[in-house]
Amino acid sequence: MKDRKNTEGQPLSCPECLEGLQEYLDGTLEKQRSLLLFLHLRDCTECRREHDQLKNLYGMLQTLPDHPVPEHFDEPILASIPYEAYRAMEPIRRERVPVYLEEEFLPAWIRSSVVRWSGIVAAVGTVATTWALQLPPTVAIVGAVGLVPAVLVALQGVGRRMVLAEQRTES
Amino acid sequence: MFDRHQDLKTIKRCKRGEEAAFAEILTRYRGAIYNLCYRMTRNGEDARDLAQEVFIKVFSLLDRFDESYAFSSWLFRIATNHCIDHLRRNRLKFLSLDGAVGKDGEEYELQFPGKEPEPDTVLQRKEAMEKVEEVIADLPPHYRAIILLRHDQQLSYDEIAETLQMPLGTVKARIHRARNLLQQMLKNRSYDL
Known part of the structure; x- marks a missing residue:
């Protein structure tokens, strides 16, 4: 066996070659290392023998003959499937949307129509006052916070409708 | 190797209770799963029972299948675990001459008298395949x-990592060790490749 030092770009030693042999045959060894390994194999009979044996083994593992599936294999499997249960679950499954799109995901006070409409009225009022009295725009921005509950509920509704429409298209 | 998107479409049909969709999945995978079970057990009857149990389990749990993963990975994971559980239950059957599994799951060496190499035996490819299968069965x-x-x-390294739910590095290391052991066992038995 050749015994060479492990330096970057230097020829490989036999242990280094054997270490990288599997990756080399898998085709996953880095390019420069593959070249060094190839050069080592060209010169080293022992490593080449090891390489040939491993390659042969890979070839055989890849082409192991298939064993035929026994007759009537499918019957007990197909007989055991709860088709009816799947069919019964289908409408429920179709109505299923991600948790964040379910109404209950938002706190009840945000969903409350009083809060939402009050927020809208407050926001519109603040923006109108800011415009009429020439107040700084930051006042209008603060007032727009009142729109948040209504926007959240609206976005959730749109998202839910989109998911359900997609599910209907798939089915 | 297996078409992930095609599988997903068929699984969606299965979830709607379409009988033909289950049959399609079965046609697509029964050979692979049966052969995996066969090579894990080296016994036709056990392999048939195990493979059927795998499909029955999979088909009853489709609602739990996470569609962000490949169906083939999920199926092979269930099949692999089922076979390993079966082998654990029948531990004596898989004590090998070259190595066995300790409590920690790692193999240890069993000491048996050396087997004499058969003289002047030139193995034909078919015979060599049988030897390889025999040695695989003893891993x-x-x-x-x-x-x-x-x-x-x-399967690719990535697919195996997804199937066995292991980091890629662990998969590579385990495959490396498995091949080394396979080669060593072939040499111990004087099976020339």
């Missing part, structure tokens, strides 16, 4: 499974 179950997934089912 510790975790190594056997990973060798079969890599070489027989030809």
Whole structure:
């Protein structure tokens, strides 16, 4: 066996070659290392023998003959499937949307129509006052916070409708 | 190797209770799963029972299948675990001459008198295949499974990592060790390749 030092770009030693042999045959060894390994194999009979044996083994593992599936294999499997249960679950499954799109995901006070409409009225009022009295725009921005509950509920509704429409298209 | 998107479409049909969709999945995978079970157990009857149990389990749990993963990975994971559980339950059957599995799942060496190499035997390819199959069957179950997934089912390292739910580095290291052990066992038995 050749015994060479492990330096970057230097020829490989036999242990280094054997270490990288599997990756080399898998085709996953880095390019420069593959070249060094190839050069080592060209010169080293022992490593080449090891390489040939491993390659042969890979070839055989890849082409192991298939064993035929026994007759009537499918019957007990197909007989055991709860088709009816799947069919019964289908409408429920179709109505299923991600948790964040379910109404209950938002706190009840945000969903409350009083809060939402009050927020809208407050926001519109603040923006109108800011415009009429020439107040700084930051006042209008603060007032727009009142729109948040209504926007959240609206976005959730749109998202839910989109998911359900997609599910209907798939089915 | 297996068409992930095609599988997903068929699984959606299965979830709607379409009988033909289940039959399609079965046609697509029964050979692979039966052969995996066969090579894990080296016994036709056990392989048939195990493979059927795998499909029955999978088909009853489809609602739990996470569609962000490949169906084939989920199926092979269930099949591999089912075979390993079976082998654990029948531990005596898989004590090998070259290695066995300790409590920690790692193989240890068993000492037996050396087997004399048969003189002047030139193995034909078919015979060599049989020897390889025999040695695979004597690998510790975790190594056997990973060798079969890599070489027989030809899954990529990434697919195996997803199937066995292991980091990629662990998969590579385990395949490396499994191949070394396989080679060593072939040499111990004087099976020339």
